[in-house]
Amino acid sequence: MSPDYPRILHHGGADGVTGSCHRLQFAEDRGLLVDCGLFQGEDATRQDSLEQHRVNFSVDDLLAMIVTHVHIDHVGRLPYLLAAGYKGPIFCSVPSARLLPLVIEDALKIGFTRDSVLIERFLDEVESRLRQLDYKRWHILIDDSRHRVRIKLKPAGHILGSAYVEVDTLDKMTGYEQRTVFSGDLGAPYAPLLPAPRSPYRADVVVLESTYGDRQHEDRRTRRARLKAAIDRALENDGTVIIPAFSIGRTQELLYELESLIHQAKSERWRELEIIVDSPLASRFTQVYRDLKPWWDAEAHQRLRHGRHPLSFENLYTVDSHEEHQQTVDYLARSGRPAVVIAASGMATGGRVVNYLKRMIGDERHGVLFIGYQAAGTPGRDIQHYGPRGGWVELDGQRHTIRARVDSVGGYSAHADQQDLLNFLKRMRHPPSEVRLVHGEPAVQRIFKAKIEAWANEIGHDIQVSLAIE
Template sequence: MDDTPRIFHHGAAVGVTGSCHRLQVAADRALLVDCGLFQGQDADHPDSLEQHRVRFPIDDVLALVVTHVHIDHIGRLPHLLAAGYRGPILCSIPSRRLLPLVIEDALKVGFTRDRALIERFLAEVESRLVALDYRAWHPLIDDERHRIRIRLQRAGHILGSAYVEVDTYDRTTGHRQRTVFSGDLGAPHAPLLPAPTPPYRADVLVLEATYGDRLHEDRRHRRGRLKDAIDRALANGGTVVVPAFSIGRTQELLYELEGLIHRASDARWRDLEIIVDSPLAARFTEVYRDLKPWWDAEAHRRLRSGRHPLSFENLYTVDDHAAHERTVTYLAESGRPAVVIAASGMVSGGRVVNYLKRLLGDPRHCVLFTGYQAVGTPGHDIQRYGPRGGWVMLDGQRIEIRAQVETVNGYSAHADQHDLLHFVRRMRQPPREVRLVHGDPGAQAALRRKLLEWAKEAGHELTVTLGAEGSMTEPQSANATAEAMA
């Protein structure tokens, strides 16, 4: 093995889910960044458990670093522990609060409903969680061979999200390297969260490329689009159904809706019901309220003025399944306008499916997408075929699409092409190598072109590698790792 740390991808090299990246510092020392589930077309194995089985070595892993708690970044954690990983799980302080909730839900959906087993696993996870302050270096190892330390910086994607700086120093060779893993970077001006600030320097950057080929609407425009969709529902007597991830998107939408209601001159807005139909989302929202110290300055100004952006008069939550069924029927038959926020964000399951089965065939209603819809998910099919009066398969049923279908990309929790370029070029010492991951091939290729154009104009020497072209071999043991990298 040479004296340069190597990067391997165990997911999200091609596609936008299953994030899991290995920084191999030596044949017997490595660091994992995230360990997520594959979703949509990325989940291409007929046996989901088999696809998510951990086949890469873990006995050399010093630590797992979690950038944030979305399921495509932490969903393989049960598999990792089942494979024998016993090291620490490092994350931010807010992620320390949120991660057990996500894992508990994942266990119920994909593993077991046995409460005793779930509690035992959660206890194991919680015993390994180590919460780190932002902006502070944390030593992983410091001995006669290596000094390795990490630092988390706010990423602006969801509450608790972070990008990871890894400082490695090989005392046997004198080689030093700063490797940065972006995780998922947020868009600027996102509700509740401050925008990410690029690091001072990076030698190698592993950069997400989810929206590497497009630009988002600005916040004023996207808020106007959201208001317009709801205005039409008010006029039509219909419901706006928003498929949204329980953590992050739901809370950002509640924040925006509270603002629209607060400023509304139309009396109908004062009576508009905002319904969160997801017990998990309700629990996350409660934790978000507890984590106010990590909100941004704008959100704190609202609080000081006496407003409650995540707990307001028009907001209702649906808890048990019986109440959920009553709410679906009520909205389908009453003609009373409402906004329903329900999981899952890509319509791959959850309560949102029941709403869409009842409401998609009625032109009074609207489906509003505010986030990425991966190819192979029902959400992508509705988004693509709905505007042409197509159909979608939900729970094995063919559902005709007559409802309005709208997309407001500005509410994406991901940085767009401009923001990703900004993250690189605003570094005081930009990287010599960028590895693009977590994006479809077209998005990665478009972002590479833009990065290389910038580097040429700036006179900066830069290599940009697509995830599929990078070091993809998944070593089977520490010895095999050394041989593969020799």
């Protein structure tokens, strides 16, 4: 008979791909929280936004919060968490501690206030709570007469600073021990800049993301070729390639790949191609990425040794002010000068990319290239789905016919695909007896559940796979 604790509860990210927030309760009065993210896309339309994001679960019993990485769908509810009275520490990796204040500052400006005094006060509060943990080292959360609980962060390969979390719990009253692994978001192997994640040695329970649990990504050579082909078409048509990009992670990986294509280019037009990052936040993240070179992978360090600068090259331009942004949109829409524009937001739900799309999506010279996941209910998903059929998309309340070419390069997703997720389990020396799937659309979770069960049956391993939504 299994004990009542530890118990896993979900305050988001159970039946969708955003809003991740998971609780490990190891006694009635003791628990810890892993992530606390915003809901986006269709996940955010199920009820009033303020009410949906309000933290209405208990925080008094939380010993700690752990941040797996700083994407907004994993940390965006942090202001709500502190407003609800959470007083404990916020644990994260060393790179995440540098990036988190930038994300929270942006979230505050968009969703709460532009009052710089209030923002500064809140950021000071967050930074006073941050506890940086080195990768691959155990940290004891509590060790008293009732429990010993320790945590360890390991690189997840998703974005810089991302981690999966190993939690060891020992109930000293019963002697029951359990190792629980929270995957956070796992990255794809061979992603630019980041080392690939390596599986833990063992786990009893794994809370596993399943965003791409139903499909395989293209390999890196294929996706780079498709990226080049999309830009080649723009060069031929005197058009612009618009890439809706997430400010952190994919923007930097994309710049890394574009630097490589320009470095290897033989044509004059490619060597002179302008790469424009029109996102002040993305520019700030890119600067922090440059500062965090010790966490880059071996390939990136080799480029640096050869005098190349993957995130700061001659063709790269950044647009900061709103006036400069408007001028750039107008110039590219009128001039026909080929360019690549990387602009936030990644799912075209707002931000500067929308202005480019409104001006250019009706012109067949241009192209829209998606390199990341487009959640259901977002303009990005509508463009991706209806664009190849000659459909339309609603932007700022107006319909726009899609005549620009629409491409998607799945390999640049920062998420592991089905095989990578399965390998995370298969490569454990002692695989888990229980897997709980989260952070995926329900249909995808069911497909991946069957895949895990088929593997476990094949090797004769007894495993219980459950969906957090059930």
